[in-house]
Amino acid sequence: MGEIKASKDSKVENVFERIHQNYRYLNQMMVEEIDIASEHGTISGNYREEMWVKFFRSIIPLKYSLAQGVIIIDSNNNRSREVDIAVYDEQYTPYVFQYNTLKFIPIEAVVVAIECKSSNWEYEKIIEWTESIKNLHPRTTGIARMVQGYVTGITNKTQQRTRPIFILASNFQRQQQTSVHQVAEKLKGAFDFILLKRVEPGSKGIVREFDLLVEHENEKLGWWGDQLNQGVQNYGNMNVIPSNWKDEDKQEFKQQVDSGQYSELKFSEDAMSLENTLSDLKIPGNPLLTLNFQLNQLLMLLNNPMLFPHFAYAKAFRELTAIGDDNIEEDAN
Numbered sequence: 001m002g003e004i005k006a007s008k009d010s011k012v013e014n015v016f017e018r019i020h021q022n023y024r025y026l027n028q029m030m031v032e033e034i035d036i037a038s039e040h041g042t043i044s045g046n047y048r049e050e051m052w053v054k055f056f057r058s059i060i061p062l063k064y065s066l067a068q069g070v071i072i073i074d075s076n077n078n079r080s081r082e083v084d085i086a087v088y089d090e091q092y093t094p095y096v097f098q099y100n101t102l103k104f105i106p107i108e109a110v111v112v113a114i115e116c117k118s119s120n121w122e123y124e125k126i127i128e129w130t131e132s133i134k135n136l137h138p139r140t141t142g143i144a145r146m147v148q149g150y151v152t153g154i155t156n157k158t159q160q161r162t163r164p165i166f167i168l169a170s171n172f173q174r175q176q177q178t179s180v181h182q183v184a185e186k187l188k189g190a191f192d193f194i195l196l197k198r199v200e201p202g203s204k205g206i207v208r209e210f211d212l213l214v215e216h217e218n219e220k221l222g223w224w225g226d227q228l229n230q231g232v233q234n235y236g237n238m239n240v241i242p243s244n245w246k247d248e249d250k251q252e253f254k255q256q257v258d259s260g261q262y263s264e265l266k267f268s269e270d271a272m273s274l275e276n277t278l279s280d281l282k283i284p285g286n287p288l289l290t291l292n293f294q295l296n297q298l299l300m301l302l303n304n305p306m307l308f309p310h311f312a313y314a315k316a317f318r319e320l321t322a323i324g325d326d327n328i329e330e331d332a333n
Contacts, residue, residue, distance in 0.1 A: 023289040027209040030055065031197055034171050035208070048116045049084050052169050056085065056114065059292045061299070064111060065090040067103050074107045074136040075312035081132045087112035087164075093308050106313065107136040108306045110164045111299060117170040123186045130166055130190045138162065142307025153307045162229050162302050165295065169195045169210075184213050192216070192298070193291060212287035214294065217279045221301065224278070229303045238274040 030051060049068050057066055070086040073079050086105055090096060093109035113133055115126065138161035140153030153160060168191045183196060194213040216223070222238035241250060254271040256262065266275040281293040 020283070020286060020289065023286050023292075024209075026055075027286075027288050028207075031171070031208045031210060034197075048118065048169075048171070052114065052116050053085055055288075056087065056112075059295070060087055060112075061296070063091060064088065064299075067096075067105065069101060070103045070105050072107050072110055072113070072133055072136060073097075073104050075139050075309060075316050076137060077316055078136055079104075079132075080113075080136060081129050083113050083133070084116040085112075085114035086110050087114070106308070107133075107164075108138045108142075108161075108308055111162070111302055112167060112295075113164045114167045114169060117168065121170065126168065126187065127190050133164060133166075138306065139309035139312040140307070141309040141312055143311075144307050151307070153309070156307070160229055160303065160306075162306060163227070165193070165228070165298055165302075166191045167193045167195070167295075171197045184215060188215065193295065195287070195291070210287055212291055214278055217282070217294075218277050221274060221276050221278075221297070224298060225301045228298065228301055239272055240274055241272050 033051065034048065046068075053066055053068060060066070064087050067086050067088065068084065070083040071079050071081075072083060072086065082102075086103075088096075088105050088109040088111060090109070093106060096109075097104040110133075113130075115129055117126070140161050142153045144151060146156070168187070183194065187194065192214070194215075195210045196213065197208065198211040199208050220238065225238065241253070245253075250271075257265075257267050257271045264280075266280070267273070268275055278294045278297070281290065281297060283289045283293070
């Protein structure tokens with residue numbers, strides 16, 4: 001019998017199938033790991049966090065750092081509640097202040113805030129946790145040298161303030177679809193991504209895996225851009241045509257779009273703006289692979305890095321030392 005050689009397409013298909021199955025296997029193994037530890041009473045909050053740190057480190061670009069046990073601060077001396085895992089830009093934001101094992105990270109550096117919970121949690125406290133971060137105020141007074149000259153975040157529209165992406169990762173178990181809707185409704189507006197443990201009968205027995213909830217999955221990427229980059233409002237419009245394109249360039253591009261050359265993208269009728277949503281990145285039956293695509297797409301929409309407001313934080317410390325000097329003088333008198 002002659003040797004059957006696999007075509008290039010079949011090899012690619014096999015690779016994609018292996019990656020797909022690996023993510024499904026990883027999902028089940030993570031649930032099993034938590035279940036075993038819980039049964040033996042050895043699990044702790046730190047253990048859960050370490051497991052999630054390992055996972056998120058595997059899917060988030062290395063340009064970002066991950067830290068556990070973080071307090072996020074702003075230059076107005078406001079602080080968040082403790083954040084289990086923070087994803088932040090350490091390359092462009094050198095100020096990560098550490099006190100023993102606790103890290104204080106400026107809000108301007110944080111791109112993702114992750115809350116890791118067990119099966120027992122209170123909705124009000126979780127919402128208060130997100131609000132403690134949302135109430136922080138990034139400053140747009142950073143100064144930098146760019147191609148067009150010296151700029152600040154105030155005058156440079158491309159370097160406005162951002163907000164972190166919020167993720168809840170919990171081994172809270174749901175067995176019915178109605179319970180997932182209840183969780184989503186009670187946490188409405190609090191998180192961008194929610195991971196919950198799902199348990200249901202399958203063809204090979206009981207299936208235990210993390211499921212993914214994305215409240216605004218059907219919103220266009222332009223809407224997400226407005227939400228994450230709060231200093232600039234494009235009202236959901238994601239215009240991808242450069243302003244200096246001539247009419248013939250636009251017409252040629254529209255012909256390419258109409259021919260299906262970029263079939264994975266959804267364009268408006270005039271081919272001027274993109275209309276894709278996060279749901280277009282959803283991989284059926286594979287929540288963790290879906291999260292990989294969706295989270296990294298949002299990270300690419302974030303206008304990072306912000307121009308770090310060195311003067312704002314220095315001013316906060318200068319005011320603090322001035323108060324300290326006044327107190328010393330009073331004590332001396």
